[in-house]
Amino acid sequence: MxxxxxxxxxxxxxxxxxxxxxxxxxxxxxxxxxxxxxxxxxxxxxxxxxxxxxxxxxxxxxxxxxxxxxxxxxxxRRTDTIALIMHERSDTVFADPFFASMLRGVNHALTSTDLQLVLIQIQGDPQRDRALRYVGNGHVDGVLLISLHGDDELATSVSKAGVPLVMAGRLLTDDRVDSVDADNVGGARRAVRHLVTTGRREIATIAGPQDMSVGVDRLRGYTEEVQAAGLPGSADWIATGDFTEAGGRAAMERLLAAHPTLDAVFAASDLMALGALQALRAAGRRIPTDVAVVGFDDTALAPYADPPLTTIRQPVERLGEEMVHLLLRRINDGAGAGSGAGADPSAVVLPTELVIRSSA
The missing domain is CATH 1.10.260.40 (lambda repressor-like DNA-binding domains)
Known part of the structure; x- marks a missing residue:
């Protein structure tokens, strides 16, 4: 066959x-x-x-x-990819609603594009160096940078590599890059002013980390407003936290030990304000009868606090969207180093507003 x-x-x-x-x-x-x-x-x-x-x-x-x-x-010569670099601890990133809101804003702004988003979280120097090599070797078209601490030169290093970059917040150094931020100084002043107008006279603050522009600016707003009102505001009325709930509770305990008769506290984040509420209840203080509390951010947790938290609302999702829009303009301009065609770096500042609830 x-x-x-x-x-x-x-x-x-x-x-x-x-x-x-x-x-x-x-x-x-x-x-x-x-x-x-x-x-x-x-x-x-x-x-x-x-x-x-x-x-x-x-x-x-x-x-x-x-x-x-x-x-x-x-x-x-495009990768159609941008990197979102978060210079923060893992427990902070996953516990703080700020980062989730920021990511929603970034994703929303990217839905109408063909761009891919790469998330890079860094903590120590080895991770920082790897991230810089990855970005500098041409794997991304641009970088969004969130939560930079101290005099870290990551932002300027990325810009010097010719990669367009936009920061959330400003640098604490003299270097300048494109940035988008909330009106942290004005928001903090508005928070303290509300406490003053409701009759509070011994107003302390739980400040954010002073190696971050957001912590520096919100403390500045508090200091300016208590001075304008002629109220005590020396260093012992200030306790620094780390933007976490536990940090806010520990800071509140220190303030109560230093000033048992304080009648108000402005916390530089909602999470720290939640920690302050815990410490006040544990110390037998009634809120807001004995001590009024104001936070900052207006996260999704604020309305469900006990009592619901008066806070300063910053448009976190819009902040993420504006960062993407500015970065895309720089990429399309073919500009690295944070600016385009000889223009000065942009510093976009978004407005904040007071949201009054039961805690103050």
Whole structure:
């Protein structure tokens, strides 16, 4: 017996052909244009007529063609990826609603783009150095940087590598980069002013870390407002926390030991305010009858505190969105070092507002 060899029938061959990924050449043939024209359309070049662009886009839709991202990056020198770097401890990132709100804002701003988001969390120097190498080796088109501490040179190092960067908050050094921030000074002043107008006269504060601009600025707002009101506001009325609930409780305990008759406290974050509420209840203080409490952020936890927390609302999600919008402008301008075409770095400051609830 001899084996019979038969060619695949026409329907089977057609199915096999359909399963193959459409190529750039197939798009060009269907659109009746050159391969180079298809490449220019895929890479958003302006050197294509409207008619040719329409024909190519129609062919892409009909064939289901998906551009090869790696090949496209060789032409555009873009990775279509941005990095969100958070310089913070893991327990802080996952416990503080601020970071979740920020991420929602960033994701919302990216939904209308083709950009991918890479999350990078760093703590010590080894992680910091790895992140800088990753960014500097061309793996991303730009960087969003959140929660920078002290005189860390990560922001300026990224900018010097020619990678566009936008920070949440300002640098504490003399270097300047693009930044988006809330009105921390004004918000803190508004919080203290509310306490003064409701009759409070011994107002302490739980300040944020002084190696971060947000901590520095909110303490500045407190200090300016108590001085304007002629109230005591020396160093022993200030206890520094770390933006955590536990840190707020410990700071409140120190303040009560130093000033047992204090009648109000401004905490530089809602989490620290929640810790302050715990310490006050444990000490037998009634809130707000004995001690009024104001926080900062207006996180999702604030309305459910016991009692519901009066706080300063900052638009955290919008802050994330504005950071993305500014970064995309810099990327499209082809600008590194935090500014474009010789322009000064931008410093966007978003407004804050007082939200009054039962705690003050």
């Amino acid at each position: 001899t084996a019979e060899h038969t060619a695949p029938d026409a329907p089977a061959a057609a199915v096999q052909q359909q399963r193959r990924a459409p190529t750039l050449e197939a798009v060009a043939e269907l659109a009746g244009v050159s391969r180079a024209t298809v490449s220019r359309v895929v890479n958003d070049s302006e050197r294509v007529s409207p008619e040719a662009r329409d024909a190519v886009n129609a062919a892409i839709a009909e064939l289901g063609y998906v551009p090869n991202r790696a090949a496209r990056s060789l032409v555009t």
